[in-house]
Amino acid sequence: MNHELPTMNYQLPTIISILALLTITACRPDESPQVQTPHNLQLPVGFPPPLMPDDNLLTNERIELGKKLFFDPVLSRDSTISCATCHLPSKAFADNLPVSVGIHGREGFRNVPSLANVAWHPYFFREGGSPSLETQALGPIADEVEMDLTIAEAAARLRTDDEYVEMSKIAYDREPNAYVISRALAAFQRILVSSDAPYDEYIRGNQSALTPEQINGSNLFFNELQCATCHTGFNFTNYNFENNGLYENYEDEGRARLTTQTNDIGKFKVASLRNVALTPPYMHDGSLPTLESVIEHYNSGGSSHANKSLLIQALNLTAQQKSDLISFLESLSDETFINNPEYQ
Ligand code: HEC
Numbered sequence: 075m076n077h078e079l080p081t082m083n084y085q086l087p088t089i090i091s092i093l094a095l096l097t098i099t100a101c102r103p104d105e106s107p108q109v110q111t112p113h114n115l116q117l118p119v120g121f122p123p124p125l126m127p128d129d130n131l132l133t134n135e136r137i138e139l140g141k142k143l144f145f146d147p148v149l150s151r152d153s154t155i156s157c158a159t160c161h162l163p164s165k166a167f168a169d170n171l172p173v174s175v176g177i178h179g180r181e182g183f184r185n186v187p188s189l190a191n192v193a194w195h196p197y198f199f200r201e202g203g204s205p206s207l208e209t210q211a212l213g214p215i216a217d218e219v220e221m222d223l224t225i226a227e228a229a230a231r232l233r234t235d236d237e238y239v240e241m242s243k244i245a246y247d248r249e250p251n252a253y254v255i256s257r258a259l260a261a262f263q264r265i266l267v268s269s270d271a272p273y274d275e276y277i278r279g280n281q282s283a284l285t286p287e288q289i290n291g292s293n294l295f296f297n298e299l300q301c302a303t304c305h306t307g308f309n310f311t312n313y314n315f316e317n318n319g320l321y322e323n324y325e326d327e328g329r330a331r332l333t334t335q336t337n338d339i340g341k342f343k344v345a346s347l348r349n350v351a352l353t354p355p356y357m358h359d360g361s362l363p364t365l366e367s368v369i370e371h372y373n374s375g376g377s378s379h380a381n382k383s384l385l386i387q388a389l390n391l392t393a394q395q396k397s398d399l400i401s402f403l404e405s406l407s408d409e410t411f412i413n414n415p416e417y418q
Pocket residue numbers: 083084144149155156157158159160161173174175176177182184185186187188189192195197198199200201207210211212214215219220221259263
């Protein structure tokens with residue numbers, strides 16, 4: 075990366091003030107409006123119930139409002155950038171750029187993560203700096219390299235739009251404000267469930283859903299190598315923060331940016347691998363262009379670093395094993411998810 079890291083994408087003071095704002099507005103009574111329809115998230119086999127805040131239970135009206143906001147560039151200063159500019163449905167709600175590009179072409183410093191199954195993440199951002207989808211949602215709107223609009227300005231814009239006022243009153247019984255914007259965006263993102271990849275069909279019993287190469291790759295991934303110690307469970311992550319040996323010197327110090335602890339340098343949230351073949355380039359900075367380069371990275375054992383996980387060791391894989399692993403990772407691509415009309 076040739077650019078510096080002047081600011082954290084979402085600075086702690088911003089997050090704290092947002093939290094304060096949410097707490098104040100959350101004290102207002104959340105009277106249940108009349109015309110709401112509860113939304114029952116269909117839980118796929120093997121998925122536990124997601125974390126769901128009591129003050130933001132899913133209803134179709136909340137999801138509809140969140141979806142409209144997610145795709146609407148009105149939330150950026152010059153009305154050019156929406157959440158979906160960086161989180162594209164066809165790319166499993168990520169993009170294919172090394173680092174994000176926001177308003178006026180301004181570059182961020184991190185690669186855009188997929189939003190598939192974000193409802194199950196215990197915290198957000200690659201260093202874990204945001205505690206909930208509700209708090210996260212306000213970050214990119216205010217961030218000067220992403221959408222660059224204060225929440226007050228965003229809410230004021232929406233209050234001049236009859237449709238938003240109407241939808242907001244129905245969904246949250248109040249006019250558009252930070253409370254509504256953050257919760258509606260969170261509600262929409264909670265329905266982004268990816269559970270229909272060929273790999274899912276295979277574990278549900280369809281033996282022909284995977285090719286023999288993919289089955290070999292899954293044996294390597296789960297049994298012979300240590301991949302699934304970190305990339306485990308239905309979302310292929312244990313959500314821990316790990317240093318996987320990318321660098322000797324980390325320009326982005328990851329978890330240490332938040333904790334300032336030396337032993338957190340170079341640690342990032344273990345990435346979910348769902349739809350991973352759709353979201354190159356890879357790693358927090360988009361520095362590895364292809365799945366081939368990711369496998370070469372793990373095969374080499376990575377760079378030496380005091381914090382590197384002991385699980386990251388040279389592997390001596392054969393060419394066939396490398397290609398089987400890649401085939402397996404490709405079996406996590408979910409066509410149903412990226413084409414789901416509910417999400418567009
Ligand atoms: C300019 C590109 C850009 C825009 C616009 C954008 N994001 Fe993001 N998003 C990112 C990047 C980059 C990250 C990773 C940031 C980090 O880890 O520090 C991210 C992270 C996230 C995460 C955390 C995912 C995880 O796995 O931790 C969520 C949720 C999210 N964005 C939702 C949104 C929503 C909602 C909007 C619209 C209000 C939005 N984003 C707008 C680039 C963008």
